[in-house]
Amino acid sequence: MTIKDRRSIRHYSADVVSEELLNSIIDEAQRASNTGNMQTYSVIITRDEAQKKLLAPAHFNQPMVTSAPIVLTICADFHRFSRWCEERCAIPGFDNIQSFVGASIDAMLLAQNIATIAEREGLGICFLGTTTYNALQIIETLHLPRLVMPLTTITMGYPASMPEQPDRIPVSGIIHNETYREYTSAEINALYEQKEARDDSKKFIEENNKETLAQVFTDVRYPKSASDFFSVEFIKALRRQGFIAEEQ
Amino acid sequence: MTIKDRRSIRHYSADVVSEELLNSIIDEAQRASNTGNMQTYSVIITRDEAQKKLLAPAHFNQPMVTSAPIVLTICADFHRFSRWCEERCAIPGFDNIQSFVGASIDAMLLAQNIATIAEREGLGICFLGTTTYNALQIIETLHLPRLVMPLTTITMGYPASMPEQPDRIPVSGIIHNETYREYTSAEINALYEQKEARDDSKKFIEENNKETLAQVFTDVRYPKSASDFFSVEFIKALRRQGFIAEEQ
Numbered sequence: 001m002t003i004k005d006r007r008s009i010r011h012y013s014a015d016v017v018s019e020e021l022l023n024s025i026i027d028e029a030q031r032a033s034n035t036g037n038m039q040t041y042s043v044i045i046t047r048d049e050a051q052k053k054l055l056a057p058a059h060f061n062q063p064m065v066t067s068a069p070i071v072l073t074i075c076a077d078f079h080r081f082s083r084w085c086e087e088r089c090a091i092p093g094f095d096n097i098q099s100f101v102g103a104s105i106d107a108m109l110l111a112q113n114i115a116t117i118a119e120r121e122g123l124g125i126c127f128l129g130t131t132t133y134n135a136l137q138i139i140e141t142l143h144l145p146r147l148v149m150p151l152t153t154i155t156m157g158y159p160a161s162m163p164e165q166p167d168r169i170p171v172s173g174i175i176h177n178e179t180y181r182e183y184t185s186a187e188i189n190a191l192y193e194q195k196e197a198r199d200d201s202k203k204f205i206e207e208n209n210k211e212t213l214a215q216v217f218t219d220v221r222y223p224k225s226a227s228d229f230f231s232v233e234f235i236k237a238l239r240r241q242g243f244i245a246e247e248q
Numbered sequence: 249m250t251i252k253d254r255r256s257i258r259h260y261s262a263d264v265v266s267e268e269l270l271n272s273i274i275d276e277a278q279r280a281s282n283t284g285n286m287q288t289y290s291v292i293i294t295r296d297e298a299q300k301k302l303l304a305p306a307h308f309n310q311p312m313v314t315s316a317p318i319v320l321t322i323c324a325d326f327h328r329f330s331r332w333c334e335e336r337c338a339i340p341g342f343d344n345i346q347s348f349v350g351a352s353i354d355a356m357l358l359a360q361n362i363a364t365i366a367e368r369e370g371l372g373i374c375f376l377g378t379t380t381y382n383a384l385q386i387i388e389t390l391h392l393p394r395l396v397m398p399l400t401t402i403t404m405g406y407p408a409s410m411p412e413q414p415d416r417i418p419v420s421g422i423i424h425n426e427t428y429r430e431y432t433s434a435e436i437n438a439l440y441e442q443k444e445a446r447d448d449s450k451k452f453i454e455e456n457n458k459e460t461l462a463q464v465f466t467d468v469r470y471p472k473s474a475s476d477f478f479s480v481e482f483i484k485a486l487r488r489q490g491f492i493a494e495e496q
Contacts, residue, residue: 003276003277003279003364003365004276004279005279006279008281023419026419026423027419028251028252029251030419030422031251031254031413031416032363033363033373033374033375035377036377036469036470037414037415037416038465038470039416039417039422042422042424043422043423043424044426044427044428045423045424045426046426047425047426048426077422080422080431080436080439083436084436084439085465085466087433087436087437087462088461088462088463089459089460089462089463090460090462090463090465090466091466091472092472093470093471093475093476094472094475096472096475096476096479097479097482097483098380098381098475098478098479098482099470101352101380101399101482102377102380104352105356105377105380105399105400108352108356108357108360109360109375111356111360112280112356112357112359112360112364113251113360113364115281115357116251116360116361116364117251125281126281127281127357129283129284129353132346132349132350132353133346141427142424142427142428143427144428145428145430148428151353152353165279166285167285168278168279168285168287169287171274171275171278173287173328174274174278174287174289174290174291174325174328175274175290175291175293176292176293176390177292177293177295178292178293178294178295178296178299179292179299179389179391180290180292180390180391180393180396182393183328183331185335188328188332188335189335191328211337212336212337212338213336214332214335214336214337214338215336215337215338217284217286217338218338218340219338221284222284222286222341222342222347223341224339224340224341224342224344225341227341227342227344227346227347228341228344228346230346231344231345231347234345234346234349235345
């Protein structure tokens with residue numbers, strides 16, 4: 001798949017993804033830009049069935065976690081770099097939010113490169129946004145040490161089927177020239193009218209007994225109570241991994 | 249440039265990057281995966297010379313900010329989506345860290361897609377890690393409203409020269425099978441020996457009057473005092489933009 005015609009793949013064939021191919025994908029993905037060439041990221045590869053079953057609950061048992069041949073957990077990682085510093089009479093100072101954010105950005109640039117290269121090689125992938133919800137569980141399951149935070153998960157395998165490509169808002173909606181312009185009601189209507197007119201959108205509204213598609217997002221899919229709860233959990237995970245000091 | 253032979257470009261020719269090309273790059277980049285298809289990101293395009301001069305100090309006056317034809321500030325953005333919710337009788341609840349982290353991940357997947365597509369089209373890019381250091385300044389300069397956080401900046405233009413490709417550690421160093429393995433001293437040595445043997449590394453050590461390359465990172469380039477300072481600034485910016493509640 002090219003970037004233009006790509007779509008997330010949630011159903012995989014039984015074909016094996018070779019270790020050579022996977023290593024070459026991650027190796028090439030490392031060419032992504034990164035801060036100070038510190039490469040503050042790690043990729044945990046899950047192929048073992050028992051490990052997949054341990055990981056699945058953290059992802060709310062989305063079936064891809066156990067059905068995909070490969071599950072990659074992409075982490076911000078200042079542990080390895082700090083280990084090197086300690087071996088070289090240097091005192092690392094990366095136990096803070098700025099280091100976490102920098103490592104996270106670099107880890108996500110790597111993640112998108114892994115996705116693009118895998119798709120070019122005929123594989124299909126799906127990102128799991130659940131990784132930041134249940135980071136503590138994933139930390140336990142993957143034995144992640146201090147200064148390593150899981151951020152996103154990619155399930156990967158050869159596509160068993162090719163779904164429809166999802167909609168996007170017009171590109172004019174995400175671009176701002178020189179400064180951020182406030183959106184007028186008319187512009188909001190224009191940006192979202194295609195999405196709202198889709199049959200699947202209408203079905204979502206009906207199934208959830210809501211008045212608008214936006215209410216499906218705010219009341220059902222991403223309610224404030226859940227986001228607030230998982231925010232507290234995420235901060236706990238950052239503290240546990242040493243990116244926020246104990247007393248803060 | 250392909251992903252494999254890419255390198256960051258810091259010197260640009262005078263050739264104009266057309267608005268059509270830039271729009272088509274960002275449009276195609278929107279095919280990146282994103283959470284719930286909410287597309288919680290924005291791209292602020294800076295072409296105006298006066299605006300570049302205003303932005304430059306936030307990036308410690310790195311010359312690319314004023315010399316590149318185009319500067320893109322990539323933001324996590326829950327403002328637009330919240331505006332849509334408000335227009336549709338839905339109460340948005342994205343004023344929390346979990347929403348910030350989710351939007352950040354999606355914004356960075358978009359950012360890497362923009363980089364990959366731009367390079368495929370013959371352009372050169374450089375990411376600026378300074379964006380998260382001085383987020384407050386950038387928020388002011390670009391008039392970013394509540395729930396919009398700048399995360400990274402891409403300078404872009406046609407390459408004026410093609411620098412050497414930087415080193416990377418062996419891919420085995422960033423991969424972990426099934427669970428995170430602790431690095432032994434021998435493995436750390438093996439991962440970093442090539443980097444440490446480079447002429448430019450030796451020059452860095454000498455110029456900075458240090459004993460090891462790691463000390464150049466911990467004492468000169470990324471000292472704990474600076475990371476701690478910029479962590480406090482970043483939290484201030486998150487609070488100002490509404491991702492952390494005032495009382496927290």
